[in-house]
Amino acid sequence: MSPVVELEDVRKSFGSLEVLKGVSFSVERGQVAALIGQSGSGKSTALRCMDRLETIQGGRLTVCGHALHEPGVKLSDLRRDVGIVFQGYNLFPHLTVAQNVMLAPRLVRKMSKAQAKDRAEQVLARVGLAEKLGAYPEQLSGGQQQRVAIARGLAMEPKLMLFDEVTSALDPQLTGEVLRVIEQLASEGMTMVLVTHEMEFARRVADRIVYMHLGKVHESGGPEILTRPATPELARFLEAA
Amino acid sequence: MNPVFVLSLFDGLLNTVILSLLTYLFGGLVGLAVALGRISPSKPVRLVASTYIQIIQGIPLLVLMGFGFFGPSILGFGNVSALAAATIAMSIYSSAYLGEIWRGCLQAVAKPQWEAAECLGLSRVQRMTRIIIPQAVRIAIPPTVGFMVQIIKNTSVASLVVGYGELTYNAKIINNATFQPFVYFGLAGILYFLVCYPLSELSRMMERRLNVASR
Numbered sequence: 001m002s003p004v005v006e007l008e009d010v011r012k013s014f015g016s017l018e019v020l021k022g023v024s025f026s027v028e029r030g031q032v033a034a035l036i037g038q039s040g041s042g043k044s045t046a047l048r049c050m051d052r053l054e055t056i057q058g059g060r061l062t063v064c065g066h067a068l069h070e071p072g073v074k075l076s077d078l079r080r081d082v083g084i085v086f087q088g089y090n091l092f093p094h095l096t097v098a099q100n101v102m103l104a105p106r107l108v109r110k111m112s113k114a115q116a117k118d119r120a121e122q123v124l125a126r127v128g129l130a131e132k133l134g135a136y137p138e139q140l141s142g143g144q145q146q147r148v149a150i151a152r153g154l155a156m157e158p159k160l161m162l163f164d165e166v167t168s169a170l171d172p173q174l175t176g177e178v179l180r181v182i183e184q185l186a187s188e189g190m191t192m193v194l195v196t197h198e199m200e201f202a203r204r205v206a207d208r209i210v211y212m213h214l215g216k217v218h219e220s221g222g223p224e225i226l227t228r229p230a231t232p233e234l235a236r237f238l239e240a241a
Numbered sequence: 242m243n244p245v246f247v248l249s250l251f252d253g254l255l256n257t258v259i260l261s262l263l264t265y266l267f268g269g270l271v272g273l274a275v276a277l278g279r280i281s282p283s284k285p286v287r288l289v290a291s292t293y294i295q296i297i298q299g300i301p302l303l304v305l306m307g308f309g310f311f312g313p314s315i316l317g318f319g320n321v322s323a324l325a326a327a328t329i330a331m332s333i334y335s336s337a338y339l340g341e342i343w344r345g346c347l348q349a350v351a352k353p354q355w356e357a358a359e360c361l362g363l364s365r366v367q368r369m370t371r372i373i374i375p376q377a378v379r380i381a382i383p384p385t386v387g388f389m390v391q392i393i394k395n396t397s398v399a400s401l402v403v404g405y406g407e408l409t410y411n412a413k414i415i416n417n418a419t420f421q422p423f424v425y426f427g428l429a430g431i432l433y434f435l436v437c438y439p440l441s442e443l444s445r446m447m448e449r450r451l452n453v454a455s456r
Contacts, residue, residue: 051360053356053359053360076364079359079360079361080362082360083360084360086353086356090353091357092354092358092372092376093376094375094379103363103371104361104362104363107362107363107367107371108361108362152361153361156361156362
C-alpha cells in the first residue's frame with residue numbers, strides 16, 4: 001500500500017529564500033511522524049505544503065492519494081482527507097464550541113443539524129470537553145481551546161491529521177492535556193504528522209523522527225535516533241533542546 | 242428670528258437627513274462591492290477596485306456633484322432631479338471611502354482565521370459569509386459610524402451645485418433675504434451638531450466597548 005504522505009525532493013522558496021531544498025520522506029498509514037529541527041529549518045513549511053497552504057515549486061508531494069505537485073488539485077477533496085491544527089488554535093471567536101465543531105460537517109459534509117450535533121458531542125467527548133458545547137472560545141483556557149481545535153479537525157473524520165507546534169503557545173501545565181489527546185489518537189491508529197519541540201513526547205509517541213536542518217532532511221529514523229543521533233547536528237540540537 | 246425661516250431650516254434638515262440616508266444605502270452597497278473587489282483573488286478585479294478608489298478619492302466632492310448634476314444629461318439620460326444628482330455624487334464619493342475602510346476591516350480579521358476555514362474545506366463564499374464578514378462587521382462599526390457623520394456634514398456641498406434644498410442651502414437662501422448670516426448659519430450649525438454629536442458619541446462608545454471585547 002502506498003504511503004499516506006510522500007515527499008520526493010520537494011522544493012519551496014519564498015522570494016529568493018529557499019526554505020525547502022529538496023525534502024524527501026514518507027509516512028505510512030497508521031504512523032506518527034514527528035518533524036523536529038531549529039526554527040527556520042523548514043519543518044512548518046513542509047507541514048503547510050501537505051495541506052496546500054503553501055504550493056511547492058519542485059519535486060513530488062502526494063498526500064492521501066492527491067498529487068499536490070500536479071496542476072488542478074481538487075483542494076476540497078484534499079481538505080476532506082486532511083485535518084490540521086495550528087499553534088494559535090484559530091477557533092472562530094464568534095461561534096460557540098459546538099458551532100465551531102459543527103460548521104464544517106454541516107457546510108462541507110452536508111450533515112443535518114442533528115447529525116452534526118451528534119458528531120460534535122462525540123468528538124468533544126473524545127477530547128474531554130463534552131460539557132463545553134455552549135461555551136465561546138474566549139471562555140476557555142488555551143489548552144481547552146486547542147483540544148476544541150483538535151475536535152474540530154476530527155469531526156471531519158480525516159485520514160491524516162497535521163499538527164503545527166500545537167503546544168508552543170501553552171504553558172507546561174496545559175501542554176500535558178493536549179499531548180494526552182494526541183497520544184490517545186496515536187493509540188487509535190490515526191496517521192499523524194507533528195511539528196513539535198517536545199522531544200520527550202516525540203520519543204514516546206512517534207514511530208518516525210524526521211530531523212530537518214537548513215531546508216533538508218538531515219537525519220531520520222525511529223525514535224531511537226533521539227537517544228543515539230548519528231549526525232553531530234542532531235546531537236547538538238538535542239543537547240540544546 | 243422669523244418662525245417661517247426657522248421652519249425652513251427644519252425642512253432643510255429633513256432633506257439633509259433624506260440625502261444622508263440615501264447615501265448610506267447606495268454608498269454602502271457600492272462600497273461593499275468595492276471592498277470585496279479590493280480583496281478579490283482576481284487581479285483585474287483588484288485593479289479595477291483600487292483604481293476606482295484612487296480616482297474618486299482624488300476628486301473633490303464638489304466636482305463629483307457637478308458630474309452628478311450635469312453628467313446624466315451629457316450622457317443622454319436627460320435631466321435628473323437635484324436629489325438624484327446629489328445622491329449619485331454622494332454615493333460615489335462615500336463608496337470609495339467606505340470601500341477602503343471595510344477592506345481594512347475584512348483584512349483585519351486575522352489571516353489564520355481564513356486559513357483555518359480553508360483547511361476545514363469551506364468554500365471561498367462560505368469562508369467570507371460565515372467566518373470573515375461576521376467578525377469584520379464588529380470591527381467596522383466604529384469607523385463606519387464615524388464616517389456617517391462625515392457624510393451628513395458633506396451633504397452641505399450639494400447646496401453649491403445641484404440646488405438641493407438641504408440645510409445649508411436653505412440657510413443660504415434665508416441669509417440672502419435677511420442678511421443675518423450669524424443667526425441663520427449659526428442655527429444651521431447647531432442643527433448639524435444636534436444630529437452629528439449623538440452619532441459621534443455612539444461611535445466612541447462602540448469603540449470603547451469593542452476594545453474591551455477584543456483582548
